Amino acid sequence: MAIPDEGVIDAHVHLYPPEVNADPVGWADRQGERLWREMVEERPDRRVRQGFVSVDRLLRDMDAAGVAHVILLGWYWERPETCELQNRFYAQCVRAHPDRISAFATVQASDGDRAVAEMRRARDAGLIGLGEMCPWAFGGRPTDEQWLPIFEQAVEMDWPVNLHVTDPASRAVPGRVETPLEDVLALAETLPELRLILAHLGGGLAFLEPGYRVHRALKDAIYDTAAVPLLYRRSGWQAAIKAAGAERVAFGTDYPLMVFPRTQVEPGLTESVALLREVCADAGVAGQVGGETIRRFLRRT
Ligand SMILES: [Zn+2]
Numbered sequence: 001m002a003i004p005d006e007g008v009i010d011a012h013v014h015l016y017p018p019e020v021n022a023d024p025v026g027w028a029d030r031q032g033e034r035l036w037r038e039m040v041e042e043r044p045d046r047r048v049r050q051g052f053v054s055v056d057r058l059l060r061d062m063d064a065a066g067v068a069h070v071i072l073l074g075w076y077w078e079r080p081e082t083c084e085l086q087n088r089f090y091a092q093c094v095r096a097h098p099d100r101i102s103a104f105a106t107v108q109a110s111d112g113d114r115a116v117a118e119m120r121r122a123r124d125a126g127l128i129g130l131g132e133m134c135p136w137a138f139g140g141r142p143t144d145e146q147w148l149p150i151f152e153q154a155v156e157m158d159w160p161v162n163l164h165v166t167d168p169a170s171r172a173v174p175g176r177v178e179t180p181l182e183d184v185l186a187l188a189e190t191l192p193e194l195r196l197i198l199a200h201l202g203g204g205l206a207f208l209e210p211g212y213r214v215h216r217a218l219k220d221a222i223y224d225t226a227a228v229p230l231l232y233r234r235s236g237w238q239a240a241i242k243a244a245g246a247e248r249v250a251f252g253t254d255y256p257l258m259v260f261p262r263t264q265v266e267p268g269l270t271e272s273v274a275l276l277r278e279v280c281a282d283a284g285v286a287g288q289v290g291g292e293t294i295r296r297f298l299r300r301t
Contacts, residue, residue: 002098003298007068008273009291012132012162012199012226012252013058015072017089021052033078035137039175046174048230051256051267055093059100061255065269069099071252071294073162074106076134080114083107087118091125102298104129104162109146110138116153123157128298130154131162132199136179142187151187151194160195160298162224163187165203170231181205188217196221197250197297201228206240206249222297224252225289229259229275237279246285250294251276 003009020027028037040050053061062070072090077083083106090103105122107115107130119130135147142151142163154161166179181203188196198205198221206223208214223244228236241249253259256267264271273290280286 002069003102003295004068004099005295007291008066008251008276009294010062010067010070010253010255010269010272011197011250011294012224013070013072013255014075014132014257015055015058015090015093016052017085018054021054024050024052031079031082033082035078035175036075043174048173048261049258051258053256053267055096055101057267058255059097061267061269062100065273067269067273068291070101070255071129072101072103073132074104076132076137076164077106077108078138080108080111080118083115084118087122087125087127090127091122094126098126103127104131104160106131106133107150108138109135109140109150112146112149115150119150119153119157119159123159129160129162129197131160131197132164133161134164134177134179136183137164137177141183143183143190148190151191154195155191155193158195160197162197162199164199165205167200167204167231169204179203181208185213185217188221192220195297197294198223199226199252200231201225201236201240201249206244207236209243222248222250222293224250224294225276226252226254227257227259229272230261234275234279238283241280241283241285241289246280246283246288247293247296249289250297251290 025041074086087105093101094103105127135142201223253272258264260271277286
């Protein structure tokens with residue numbers, strides 16, 4: 001693993017192969033990925049735009065913002081073929097830029113044996129975790145008979161899992177998937193050894209950390225800050241850091257999603273890094289949230 005000893009790490013980035021970037025909606029139609037199409041197509045009621053960038057563009061944006069390393073996350077694809085396509089693309093990215101890029105794999109649990117075989121193949125190809133996973137997107141739950149074996153396999157492989165979690169109290173947006181917080185707790189309680197990264201501040205679970213049950217279930221989990229500027233006021237960062245501890249909050253952006261819709265005209269990382277520094281400055285935890293949390297979580301130190 002080539003996670004650097006120092007510098008900012010973005011723990012939540014999505015990239016797609018060039019053929020997807022060239023025509024996302026047409027590709028989604030041909031590929032049979034209806035859910036993803038709904039998430040990315042331009043529509044009048046969509047305030048937040050998805051960007052599509054190349055690996056080289058990502059590297060330039062990292063340089064411009066002072067981001068040392070990123071973790072690429074897969075998508076919750078409907079078809080195993082699409083998962084495998086993305087995993088192969090990510091393996092290429094990691095091979096080409098091991099010092100700048102790490103990647104998690106994605107699988108579809110509808111064909112369990114195929115998914116487990118793909119996880120092993122992805123590990124051999126250099127991928128280091130599973131995510132971003134969202135069983136609810138397919139009408140499933142993390143602890144049902146389709147998905148639990150996938151998470152058990154992650155435990156067996158000692159792979160961290162990034163789980164998408166939606167705040168039940170957040171506004172309705174196109175493509176929003178409900179992810180009951182009870183299901184997240186049930187997963188953590190069923191598999192206490194599962195190394196969970198809960199995306200988007202765990203859909204607000206980070207704020208509930210003072211609760212006995214939440215803390216007991218999630219004490220070994222960490223939260224990422226992907227898309228948080230869209231979901232919470234700046235005080236949300238401080239609230240999460242206060243409730244869960246800076247050592248359990250990891251900087252993530254959801255790049256190339258444009259998470260500052262009022263000011264952002266193209267994908268980039270500079271605004272996110274500036275916000276990280278600003279909101280963490282008072283508590284002196286920018287280094288912790290900006291890199292140390294994910295570094296220690298992935299290295300198990
Ligand atoms: Zn997500």
